[in-house]
Amino acid sequence: MGSKTFGYVRVSTTDQNIERQLTKMQELGIEERDIFIDRASGKDFNRPQYRAMKSVIRNGDLIYIDALDRLGRNYDEIIREWKDVTRAVGADIVVLENETLFDSRKFKAMNTEDSKLGSLMEDQFLSLLSYMADQERQKLLKRQAEGIVEARKAGKHLGRPKLDLSTLSKEQREVLEANYEAWRRKELTGVKFAEMLGLKKNSFYKIVKEYELLQLGHHA
Known part of the structure; x- marks a missing residue:
């Protein structure tokens, strides 16, 4: 052949x-x-x-x-x-x-x-x-995380009132995927991670739990 x-x-x-x-x-x-x-x-x-x-x-x-x-x-x-x-x-x-x-x-x-x-x-x-x-990817993720934080400070909503994994923006999803393992290894605090995602504490843990279940499903 x-x-x-x-x-x-x-x-x-x-x-x-x-x-x-x-x-x-x-x-x-x-x-x-x-x-x-x-x-x-x-x-x-x-x-x-x-x-x-x-x-x-x-x-x-x-x-x-x-x-x-x-x-x-x-x-x-x-x-x-x-x-x-x-x-x-x-x-x-x-x-x-x-x-x-x-x-x-x-x-x-x-x-x-x-x-x-x-x-x-x-x-x-x-x-x-x-x-x-x-390096370009790291700069992009940093800009995305900073943009989410600034948007929250300005009072902008970054999702629907009822948040779940499917309602995250493209930027939030990429920040989640890029930093999840660091958070899981305790190299990144939950407070900082939630801030990067522009989420409140309860919403953050709800989203992370859903993401973990999705990852388990992929590896099943």
Whole structure:
């Protein structure tokens, strides 16, 4: 069986538009069945369509993504996942936004029996760009949390009178997902977490409990 070409598309939420990324993949001639689309946060790689793509890629296959942050936004996991795909599996990745720098085929071509210069250069570029992606995510989450706090100070309502997980705004949901584990490990206080979410104490614990039950359901 010959090598195949795949496209990976990701947006953070269900209401964001995938058309721009999808169009790029179609213009590359990638068949619809070979384009994998996730509507999920980039905080980790526990995404259904990404996992599905990983299960079918083989040595010699090629994956296109629009930008590095579409692959993910966690610094360490981006590096680990890139190396797993390109070195353990033997597939290749091309980042369209930085195609001159990030085409794993070019780095592989620079390697010889006596030198792994290409792999060394790839590691350096990957570290730099994934770090930048991670920093952008941290700044975004900080701005979101600060915006929620300021909105509450201004007397604005950030949800319906009867709060539950489904009534959280997109910003609140991302802050919840990004900081839940730190709160669970007691690295973040409940008071601070509730403030970041713009929730009162009772509403905060109600939301967190519902979120915990949802997480348990996903892992059942």
